[in-house]
Amino acid sequence: MKQAALASAIVSLICLASATAFAAPPMGQQAAQVTPDMIQTGSDIPAKWVQPQGNFDYVKREVMIPMRDGVKLHTVIMIPKGAHDLPMLLERTPYNASGMMPGNSPKMADAVWSGDKDWADGSYILVAQDVRGKYGSQGKYIMTRPPMGPLNPTKTDDTTDAWDTIDWLVKNITESNHNVGMIGSSYDGWTVAMALLHPHPALKVAAPESPMIDGWMGDDWYHYGALRQVNLDYFTGQMTKPGEGQEVPRSNYDDYSNFLDAGSPGAYAEAHGFKQLPWWKRFAAHPAYDAFWQLQALDKLLVAHPSSVPTMWLQGLWDQEDIYGAVHAWEALTEAGHGSNNHLVMGPWWHSQINRDGWNIGPLKWPGNTTAQFRQTVIIPWFNHYLRGTPMPKPLPTAMIYNPVAQQWDSFDHWKPASEQQLTPLYLQADFGLGFGAPGGDGDSYVSDPAKPVPYLPRPIPQKNDRWRTWLVQDQRFVVDRPDVLSYVTPVLTQAVTVQGAPIADLFAKTTGTDGDFVVKLIDVYPGTVPSDPEMGGYELPVSLDIFRGRYRKSFADPSPIPANQVQEYKFRLPTVNYAFQPGHRIMVQIQSTLFPLYDRNPQTYVPNILFAKPADYRKATVTIEHRADGRSAVLLPVVANK
Template identity: 80%
Template sequence: MKTAALRPALLPLACLLSAAAFTTPATGQDSSKVTPDMIQTASDIPASWQTPQGGFDYVKRDVMIPMRDGVKLHTVIVIPKNAHDRPMLLERTPYNASGFLDGNSLHMADAVWSGDKDWANAGYILVWQDVRGKYGSEGKYIMTRPPIGPLNPTTTDDTTDAWDTVDWLVKNIKESDGKVGMIGSSYDGWTVAMALLHPHPALKVAAPESPMVDGWMGDDWYHYGALRQINLDYFTEQMSAKGSGEPVPRENSDDYTNFLAAGSAGDYAVANGFKQLPWWNRFSAHPAYDTFWQLQALDKLLPAHPSDVPTMWLQGLWDQEDIYGAVHAWEALDKAGHGGNNHLVMGPWWHSQINRAGWNLGPLKWPGDTTAQFRQQVMIPWFDHYLRGTPLATPLPEAMIYNPVEKRWDSFTHWKPASAQQLTPIYLQANMGLGFGQPESGGDSYVSDPAKPVPYLPRPIKANNEDRWRTWLVHDQRFAVDRADVLSYTTPVLTQTVTVQGAPIADLFASTTGTDGDFVVKLIDVYPGTDATDPDMSGYELPVSLDIFRGRYRKSFANPEAIPANTVQEYKFRLPTVNYEFKPGHRIMVQIQSSLFPLYDRNPQTFVPNILFAKPDDYRKATVTIEHGADGRSAVLLPVVADGSADR
């Protein structure tokens, strides 16, 4: 039987110490020397830790900024120590505002992420904010929340949230000069574009970088109706948690196998729990370009609500995620008469590379760090001009577009939008030829088999392989050229330079034995077979511009129609904008195929109401014939210029 005398927890501390003196611990130490300050009972983690700031050259503030409806948004503000009359640079993000700063560095330029290092060195006050419902912000998160209106019957959107944030900043950040610039890439670029629909008077300059502008026509979700199913990971990463969610789990390391085994994109999504996501349920109910998508398209909304804010629309020439948005937003504003304060910049970059090092793009090497040079020599001085009143050494032209062959920036006093450019057809020819002369009658056929789709990269295609994903648009196309379901048309060796500036247009005349189908068109620069200065580029087949088009939308993006079997139809669609020179000794190639898998979902080649939920029996082989004669002169319409229109 236990007694109270045997329960040491009930004895006074002095008695315990006295009793302990008669015990020799295993360590051999004399426990009689234990003093009260040695006793460990409280947590070793303090209730609140404050890092001494004496050695820091900046001050960080975490604040909750109230919006007009009472919702508070988490905002991180970093201010150079002893700053006064400094401009503020605001970025609104769903990607964790706190993650833009490394709190262990004493120096602001080292503490911020790579995209903001030059801005810190330039003395800016940097502000990052979590959008509604993400990370530290209150409220409900809605994917690219539509503007107030039919799709958003509330009183707030990302336009009002930007307005309220800027208003709070200019009234509460005493170290500022009361002027704000906005910047951000991808989703963050979309928040900049939304702010421009009704900008606060203190918003003086903006740069949407690779912004999400129209998710159906050519940015993240679809390209001309073909689903970019590899982006389904983004759904769970972004919307399964308030913070960072997990990607879709994989059975195999090769996504080609994973998506092929899953069946339709809808089957894949449903099997992985997507019905829990309201965005997926809305998204999957609208596979065509109906009102749901049209009312969110910023290249339609911006010209209807133009701002006077000087704006730099910026994207990469090989942007693998949002290659559509910036150039189409700029073109729409320019066409509507607002070109004076809107500028287009296209660099030799992958998606958001402007915020990282820019020495190369895959195998393409540049004579310097193109991104750092652009930020330091062009972008920041341009922001300084509007935020600090400093003069510009050279006014920013209407368009600055990198020439990746000559490896230089070209400036254009007037860059023609696609609707105004002059086009020269380069025709598909007999015997797999390609040329500017009139083609002979005939056609070429291939069998498109949904069970064996053409991969967009050589297999294995590993999930979330960031390096290959970033550079797939410049990957050597020799891996596809010998497939029986890929047609490759090639010019003779060029004897003079062919310069193209603008958006090529694919213009195919084709028939199919199916009732639906996709068409992929690639414009390719074929390098000479040997290159002593850069052996890795010997014989390289470099994609210059490529895209995919879903055949059911050949007449209307909003109202799809079955393709009449065995009947020639025209498929005409725009390819991404280029500023490129095909040099003597090179050849021009056009590749045509009907799949680009698993980046894009497979077309069953049987017309069904919603391809997302096609059934296994819907997927059927089809023989596709590309015409290049009397039944249709298939071509790529090139924006050829005689001597270029750049002001160098």
């Protein structure tokens, strides 16, 4: 009973406390009132938000610049506060101008992407523009829109768009000194090259970085006819919507399996909806180097329409995406007599690394941030010279090529184009030897099986792959013991072998198939131990490599079947080098038929269009590399005397 009484008392106290809590306030206290400003009647998001920028050191403007046909292009302009008589730096891009200049920081250098940070020091007006049909710009997007002519019947192209943009800038940006420089990498480098076909008078200097110059011969889409099929993701990313599209969805983590399971690249693409893309239809209809590709090859067009604009053609020595364009554009212009205003720069970088940090590439480490040093000591002073009249510390040489072994920049007043090189044959020899002496032996064979292609990286190879940037310096020991990879090696070098220029692969080979690909790699084999850098012990470093599709051995425009079991010559250029193989090292040449899934598989049966080869077309073939007196397979090296 006592417990029941106690419980009843507790309940009463709780009720009393609750009643007190909700009772009227004591005398002298006013009850809380609901006022109109407390009532939610609309959105908490204002019609227009304006960020106060009183402490910003720049002013950001977004404008729509009209082109000659009335189409307006979205353009972002960042002007240092208090600016007057400043030059303008223009980049035209399909990759979102607003994303390159988000502007969400009081400091201009923190409000731009990494490629512009060194330029955002208050001495430049920065301009980024979306190309036609992308992101904020009006008009129709055409992939690397060809110049006006047979492939472009309209009255505009990226040459006229650059001209109209620069014309508007010099007339409307009152803070400028009316001088413009253009810069950009990859596709953005292509837009710079297009502007040079008919430059506006205010365009005073240009730097195409890793530009897309010839997509069939050796830049993004093909290498000597072999399709770079992993770039199919770029098609959907660029052309399924005006903004950023999605990449092709994957069924497997490993792209090796994804592309192998799909069969042909055409089957892969069309299973993922590519028939909806006009670009794919044009692309797939022209697997050979016909007029579709030849008429938009910019190295040829630049020679036909040379400019007097001082131009720096810049790329990386291990550029995994556009290793062809800059050096070939420079060579074409130089050979045509336009070398005085064109300069070649090749750094120890992967694709577009010039716009990021450059302490290393893969395991190769440099004594400093090579990209930052180059921007600050070379390219910015060079732009300043032409845009604001400041003197150069010293003239820019004809060519600046990084020396990865000496870890320094080498300057050349007379760097030779490939057509002027003196070449020394490094012959394949018996017992997988390699040397400058006469070859011997009958030849070596391997079976190339399309069902088991050689990977270009150790598996697995996921779609999102950080190793993609540095695959060209991948240690090749992961394939050296495969039966379908032939490795020829010199004895240990007793003196340095220095090569400066473009090596040439010159193979004499026969195959039991009627088509086939040939991959040739020039490799530096490190000693078994490297005390100063242990991880490089025995490293097999690719110095230069490429792939060639056999059907194009006689003509890139008119392919032909390979006669089975008959020796044919396959001669093709490898990427440019400035490299010294050191005493204690060895030189290796590797030969194989596949680099999968980066490049599509050759069915090894001749079909009209490899993109759409059928499963039954993919057959094994026995490939024999000859190195007899009448079939002297070699890599022809641009050897120079050691200093």
